[in-house]
Amino acid sequence: MQIQQISVFLENKPGRLAHVAEVLRDNKINIRALTIADTSDFGILRMIVNKPEQAHEVLKRAGFTVKQNVVVGVEIADREGVLFDIMHLCDERGLNVEYTYSFVEQSSNKAILFLRFEDPEKAVEIFRASGYTLLRDEEARKL
């Protein structure tokens, strides 16, 4: 129930993101969802890709600092109020969200909310008990 995520350290200078994209293209790796968090000095690129292990390896070989870790992908209806429901649940159950980003499926009216938790196992348990459908790793690779 936990999705593999690739994080890449990027210096704030021109061409760095382009270089990541180039490496992924050359290795035929498809990006499903991405987000960048940045400070004045650096950024952290986080992505869900179809081939995370391979992405990790090729980016590392290209000289990037790369980390693979897990996020939880929650299927939600693509309508107003849903984000509140999820955050409210997290709040109630004492789940600390480190960060989140989302992805809207083209073929359905569903969206996927990716959430990074300090304790992903506990999060998975709580979301399932509350009736949410969680994205499986195999599904994430096929999005």
Place this chain on the structure above:
Amino acid sequence: MIWNRDVETLDRASLAKLQRERLSLLVARLHARVAFYRKKLDAAGVRPASVKDLRDIEGLPFTDKAELRETYPYGLLAVDPHEIVEIHTSSGTTGKPVVDAYTAGDIDVWSEVMARTLAMGDTTPADIVQNAYGYGLFTGGLGVHYGARRIGANLIPISGGNTARQLAILRDFGSTVLTCTPSYSLYLAEVGREEGIDFAKLPLRAGLFGAEPWSENMRRQIEAELHVKAIDIYGLTEIIGPGVASECERQQMLHVCEDHFYPEIIDPASGRVLPEGEKGELVFTTLTKQGTPLLRYRTRDITYLDRAPCGCGRTSVRMHRILGRTDDMLIIRGVNVFPSEVEHVLLHVQGVEPHYQIVVERRDQLDCLEVQVEMTDELFSDEIKNLENKEREIEAKLASALLVHAKVKLVEPKGIPRSEGKAKRIVDKRQV
């Protein structure tokens, strides 16, 4: 104004005689009282009685900074410990600090040479001296203090920092002479301007600036902005602090107080004394110092000497403002910073590899130190807060070791240029 006309305008032959006598006495004293020097002199085959001529100094052993550390804290004392009345140390950024222990006589000499220095900025008892050098173990604050007291000027011992207060005192008390680092004077000018202070209308007329490298361009800027005459002063803790050399009002090279501090210029590689006018490493012998006298101390500063008479009437040898260093020491806001110390700190931070670069810039007239550290797998996290915490952790460790704030910036691996396998450690972007 010449403070001590008898000495400062002494004819060169008489000055040489005075130096020769003082050198013989110094060598005899060191041989008799300091085991460290006795060993060195014996090893060099020097008998104190044989040191009769100034040229004989070339056969005497050098002293270097590493030796000062090895003898820390009291190994170089040439008097009984109870004769020491005051101690100063260097910032000690590369391990143990360098100790200067003063007897009452040393403080007297210090007051004298600093009075000479302040008089070169025409300081008289009628002046109000705002002393913005730091007070404490750093020699800047108390050095100026003793000199101003000797002259009998009205001294304001405000010490460093607190810019708003500096400006208020400058304006309200009508300070006429300012002493601080040159970069701080420009910072004062800038903040003063923002507060609407018109320096042209203030009584301030002279500034004695030192403790960091600066240039003619900076002098012109300081003089234009603060409406003062800007005088370059030079000194180092090992020798006495400020008071070793200073420009006179003609602002053409720095007069060395050579009746107390005998200068030589050597080839840093061979140790050979270079002919007058050639650039090399500046070496000092403290002819009169009692507490911790030094023989041929290698400053690692690069300059040259000129014995041509100065139009001011002083006969002392002059040194050019410092042209560089023989090592990679940086001077940041008056504090000596060595790249080796930065490396030492980084090696003790979990996950950090010794790939770093030090970038120095002058922003808003203040020297800023940035330490770029390469990201590693171990350091990296997908969460911003973890990386920022790591930066803060390294910054705190650097600050306590260097005694000056350094901003830490995480960069991509191999982001630091390597040339011939060796990283370029320092990028000094200061345009001084």
